[in-house]
Ligand SMILES: [Zn+2]
């Protein structure tokens with residue numbers, strides 16, 4: 001491929017990267033998105049050429065880095081699409097704000113050759129995320145608080161053996177259950193204590209407050 005043709009192809013590739021971008025790109029980002037490897041100097045030279053031709057404009061980020069974005073209706077040597085740029089503090093993207101920009105009247109004696117104005121803040125995408133995440137966390141927190149489940153075991157005080165099929169009655173909620181074949185019963189509560197009455201054949205009835213989740217076993221005294 002002769003030099004002229006290679007140059008045209010390189011220009012096309014860089015132009016298509018910039019056209020497909022949803023925000024302004026810095027040198028490394030352009031280089032990273034090219035379909036084939038191109039040396040830095042070539043990329044720099046082509047971008048420089050685009051800027052002079054009025055196809056692309058430069059934006060200097062608050063980090064001092066240069067970003068490139070496509071121009072709309074600019075002429076060679078005359079960038080007439082003066083607009084603001086927005087830098088997102090979260091995703092770090094720079095976007096062109098395509099709203100007409102009114103430049104204030106300057107005191108006499110000043111002559112403008114370029115306008116560089118950067119607004120920082122949060123882009124619409126990041127704002128939505130920032131609003132959604134706390135809501136999700138809050139929902140998790142509320143659910144966790146409301147529906148904590150505890151497994152409590154009922155056992156023989158002397159043999160430490162599980163007491164199967166014991167009657168469990170929750171005095172706060174006035175509901176009841178029985179222990180399973182391993183001596184466990186479960187309770188759903190948002191409280192840190194439960195008042196419970198447990199009775200089983202051959203044992204004295206237990207009536208007391210359990211501290212959750214520390215007290216996970218209730219011992220019944222044989223009668
Ligand atoms: Zn321009």
Ligand SMILES: [Zn+2]
Nearest residue numbers: 088091123126
């Ligand atoms: Zn953002």
Ligand SMILES: [Zn+2]
Nearest residue numbers: 069085096097
């Ligand atoms: Zn722009």
